[in-house]
Amino acid sequence: MTPLPAPRRSTPRWRTVVAGLVLALAVPLVAATPAPAPSPDPVRAAEYWIDGAHVDAAWRTTRGAGVTIAIIDTGIGKGPHAFDGAVTGGTDVSGIGSSDGRTPLGPLDSDHGSRVASLAAGRPNADGTGMIGVAPEASLLSISLGFGTTATVPFAKQVATAMVWAVDHGAKVINLSFTTNTLDWDPSWDDAFLYAFQHDVVVVVAAGNRGSGTSMVGAPATIPGVLTVAGVDQRGVASRAASTQGISIAVSAPSEALLGVDANGTVETWNGTSGAAPIVAGIVALVRAAHPELSADDVINQIIQTARPAAQATAHPDPLYGYGLVDASAAVSAALPHVTANPLGDLSEWIRLHRRAPAEQGPQPTTAPVAIPALPPAEGPATPGSPLIPSADSLLYGTLPLVALTVPGILIGLGVTAAARRIRSARASRTPNP
Template identity: 70%
Template sequence: MRDPNHGSWVASLAAGRGNPDGTGMIGVAPEAQLLSVSLGFPGSASTVPFTEQVVDAMKWAVDNGADVINLSFTTNTLDWDESWDEAFLYAFEHDVVVIVAAGNRGSGTSMIGAPATIPGVLTVGGVDQTGVASTGASTQGITIGISAPSESLLGISADGTLRSWDGTSGAAPIVAGAAALVRAAHPDLDAANVINRLIRTAVPVPDMTRTPDPLYGYGLLDAEAAVTASLPVVAGNPMGDLEEWIRVYRRADAPEQPKPEPSSTPVAVPPLPAVEQPAEPGSPLLPTPESLRYGTLPLLALTVPGILIALGVTAAARRIRLERGRRTPTP
C-alpha cells in the first residue's frame, strides 16, 4: 500500500493518543513517543535507492533512542541486500526490538519477503475479526512469530480523519505497541526477552497445526498477558540469530584472506663437522690398521682353526695307516 496516509495509520495504531475532547483514536501504547521515518518505495520520486533508505532509517532510529522499530512494508523476495545485514545487526546490538509485517496476499505478495525473513525480527501475520488467518490481508510462512488483527482496522489520516483499512501493515504496529508496553513495565528486560514474552503468552488458535504455525506463528497477541505473566529469562532471541546466520551463509562471499609473505630472514644452519685429515700415504700392498682390524684378523680368526683342524685330521689318518702296516704279517 502506497497511500500517503499509510504512515499515519500505522502510527495511530501503535501510539495514538486521541483528542482532548474524546474524539480521535487511542492506540495500543498511547504514552509511547514516536519517531517517524518516511521511505520512498521503488518507483517513487526518491533519488536514493530503497535499500539505502532502509539502512539509513534503521541507523537513524537507533541513534535517536528507539526501543522498538516497526517496519510496515515487505518485498517480493526472500533475500535482502547485504547492506541490511549491518543495519539490522546495528539495531540488535543496541537492544532494539524490530517488528515486521508479513505482507498481504490480496496486494500480490504470495509469500513472506524480506525484511520479514531476516533472523531476529518478530514477523506479524494477520487475522480477521473471528481470529482466523486473513486470506487477503496476510501471507503465510515459517518466519511468522505472532498474529494480530489485520482487517477492519482504524487509523487516523494526516488530515485527522478516521479511516478503516486492512493489512499486516496494521497488525505489526499493534504488536509494536504491545512491545512498548512490555518495555515500559519491564525496563530491565533486553529485546530478546521482550520478544519472548510476546510469543510465549500468545493465545493458540484451534486451526494451528504446529507451534510455530506458518499462518499464526505462536498464536494471537495477548498484550495483557505479555505485560503481566511470569516467565523465565531466556539467553537468546527466539526468532533467530542474525550474526550467526551471516557467519554461516555469507562465508562464501567473504574476501579471500591474503596469504602471508614468505619470510626473508636467513635460517641459521649449524656448521658441518671438520673433515678428518687423510692418513699418511703408504704402499697399497701393505695392510693398513683399518684393513687389519676389519678384514685380515677376522679372516685369520676363522681360517686358522679350520686349517689346524684339517692338519690334525691328516696327521691322525697317517698314524692309523702306519699302525695297520705294522700289524699286517708278511707272506
Template identity: 70%
Template sequence: MLRSLAAFAALAASVTLLSAPAAAAAPAEPAPTSTPSPGPVADDPSDPVRAAEYWLDGAGIRDAWKVTRGKGATIAVIDTGIGKPPLIFDDAVAGGTDVSGNGTADGRTPVGAVDRNHGTWVASLAAGRGNPDGTGMIGVAPEAKLLSISLGFGASAAVPFAEQVATAMRWAVDNGADVINLSFTTNTLDWDESWDEAFLYAYEKDVVVVVAAGNRGSGTSVIGAPATIPGVLTVGGVDQTGTASVEASTQGITIGVSAPSESLLGMSPDGELQKWNGTSGAAPIVAGVAALVRSAHPDLDAANVINRIIRTATSVPGMKGMPDALYGYGLLDAKNAVSASIPEVSSNPMGDLEEWIRVYRRAESDPEPQPEVTPVAVPPLPAAEPPTEAGSPLLPSPDSLRYGTLPLLAVTVPGILIGLGVTAAARRIRSARDRRTPTP
C-alpha cells in the same frame, strides 16, 4: 496499499505497503467534550470510534493499560512519514528524518503520490493519543514516543530503496528507538547485503524490530524480506474472529505472532479517519504492545521482549506446530505479555542474524583445517661410480664382449659345427647309395 510499487534495482523485487483501504466508511470523529474520563489517559469505550477499535479488548490492550500505557518507550515508524493531523500526535513525535531525498528534514511531510497516508495510519495505530475527553482513535501505546522516518517507494524516492532502509534503521537506533516498525515487503525472500549490518546494528543496540508478514491480496503468497530476516518479530494477520485473513495476510515459517489486520482504523494527515486492511496495521499493533512491555519491564532486553509476546500468545485450534505458518505462536495477548510470569531467555527466539551471516554470507567462515604432515627420513643415495674413459666406438668394450660377443659366439659356433657335421653325414650316405646302385 494492496498494490505493488515500482521495482527497485537494488533488491530486484517490488516493494509493497501492506495495507488497503476498506470499503466501509470509518465512524465519524466526534467533537471533543470538556469532561474527560478519570485516569492518566481518558478512554470512553462507548465512543463509536473506540468501539470500532475491537482489538483494544480483543487483544487485551485495555487490560494492559492497567499496568502501563507505554511511557518511556519510543517507537520508530519507518514508512511514508507521520503527518500532522490535529490532536492525535500532540507531543507524541520526538524527532524524525527523511531518507528518501524527497521529504522534509523532520520526516513529517508524507512522501509518495499513492501511499502518502500510509505512515500516518501506521503511527496512529501504534501510539495515537486520542482526544482529551477519551473519544476518537487511540493507539496501542498512547504514552509512547514516536520517531518519524519518511521512506520513499519506487518513483517517489531519489535514493535506492535498499540504501534508504539501511540508513533509516541506523538513524532510528542512534536516535533512541526501543522498537522499530516496518510495514512493507519486498516480495522476495532475499535482501540486500547492506541490510545485514543495519539489522544487526539494531539487535546489538537492543532494539525490537517488528515487521509485517505481507498480504495475499497484494500478490504476496509467501512472506518476503524484511520479514525473512532472522531476529525480527514478523506479524501475521487475522480477522475479527481470530481466523487467519485470506486477503490481508500471508503465510510463512518466520511468522512470530498474529494480530488484527481487517477493518482497522487509521488517522490520515488531513485528520480524517480511514478504515483499512493489511498486516501493515497488524504490525504497529504488535509494535505498540512491544512498547508496553518495554515500559513495564525496562530491565528486559529485546530478545526477552519478543519472547514474552510470542510465549503469551493464544493458540488457535488447528495450528500445526509452533510456530505455525499462518499464526506463528498464536494470537496477540497484550495483557499477558505485560503481566505474565515468563522465564527469561538468553537468545532471540526468532533467530540469530549474526550466525546466519556467518553461515550464508561466509563473512566469518572458519579456516579449513590443515592436515598434519610428519617428515619422513630418506637415506642418502649411494655415490655414483666414477665415469670411465671414453674409448673408440669401433673397438669392443668389456661390457659389449661380456654381454654381446661371447654369448653370440657360444651359440653360433656350435650351430655351425653341427651344421657341417650334418652336411658331411648326408654326403657319405649319398655316396654309399650311389656305389650300391648297379650300372645298366
C-alpha cells in the same frame, strides 16, 4: 371594649412533621436519579482489538510512557491531533522529503505512515473520545521513506540508513510495515539490522498480504531475529487477503476492518498486516514500559510465549499464525525466565554462514609428486653440409614425390590440349563454305 382579635388558626404539628419528611425524602430521590448515559463513541467501539487483544487490561499497568517507537514508513502527518506531543523527532532518508520526516511521501498511499503510527501510539481527543493507539503514551519517531522510482536514494540504502538513525535517536521498538516480496535482502541490511539487535531494539515487521500478490513472507520479514506479524480477522482466523504465510511468522494480530488516522486527521478503515504490525509494536512498547529491565530478546520471548493458541493452527509455531494470537495483558503481566538468545533467530550467525564463510578449498594431494627426468639434448647433424645441396632425405621425401606427381600431370595436360585441337580441326573440315 375593644374586641379580642380572632384566634389565629395554626398548622397542626403532625402536618409540619410530615411536610418536613416529604421534603427530606425528596432530596435523596432527586439525587439518586441516574444521569442520561453518554452515547457510546463509535470510533472507540470500532477498535475491537483493544478488547480482543486485551490491550485495555494491559493499560491497568502501563500505557507505554518512556518508550520510543520508530515508524519507518511514508512519514507521519503534522496535522492530526492524534500525534500532538507524540512525535518527538524524525528525518527523511529518501532525498525528497522534509528534514523532520513529517511530509507524507508517495503518489499512491502517502497516508500509510500516519495510519500505522496512529495504531501504535495515537492520542485520543481531549475528552477521551476518538481513536486511541495501543500505547498512547509512548513516543514516536517519524522516518520517511520514498517508495518507487520517485526517491533519489536506492530503497535498500534508505532502509539501512533509517535503521541506524532510529537506533541512534533512542528507539527501543522499530516498526516496518512493508515487504519486498523476495526472500533475500540487500547485503547492506545485514549490518543495519544487526546494529539494531546489538543495541537492544525490537524490530517488528509486517508479514505481507496475499491481496497485494504476496503468497509467502518476504524480506524484511525473513531476516532472523525480527518479530514478524501475520494477520487475522475479527474471529481470530487467518485473513485470506490481508495476510500471508511463512516459517518466519512469530505472532498474529488483527488485520481486517482496522482504523487509522490519515495525514489530514480523517479516521479511515483499512486492511492489511501493515496495521497488524503496529498493534504488536504498541504491545511491545507496553511490555518495555512495564519491564524496563528486560532485554529485547526477553521482550520477544514474552510476546510469543504468552500468545493465545489459534484454533485453526496445526503446528507450533504455525506457518499462518506463528506462536498464536498476541495477548497484551498476558505479555505485560507474565513472569518468564530470562533467555540467553533471540528465540526468533541469530542474525550474526546467519551472516557468518551465508555472507562471510570462507570459500571451500579443493582436495589436497595425498602423495608426493612424481619426478620426471629432463629430456636429453637434441643431436646435431652427423656431417656438415651446405643447405643448397640436396641430401638423401630431401631427395627421398621431397624431390622424388614432387617429380612423381608433376610429370603425370604435365603429360595429362598435354594430352587434353592435343585432343581439343583435333576436335576443333574436325569440326572446321565439316563446316560448308558460304
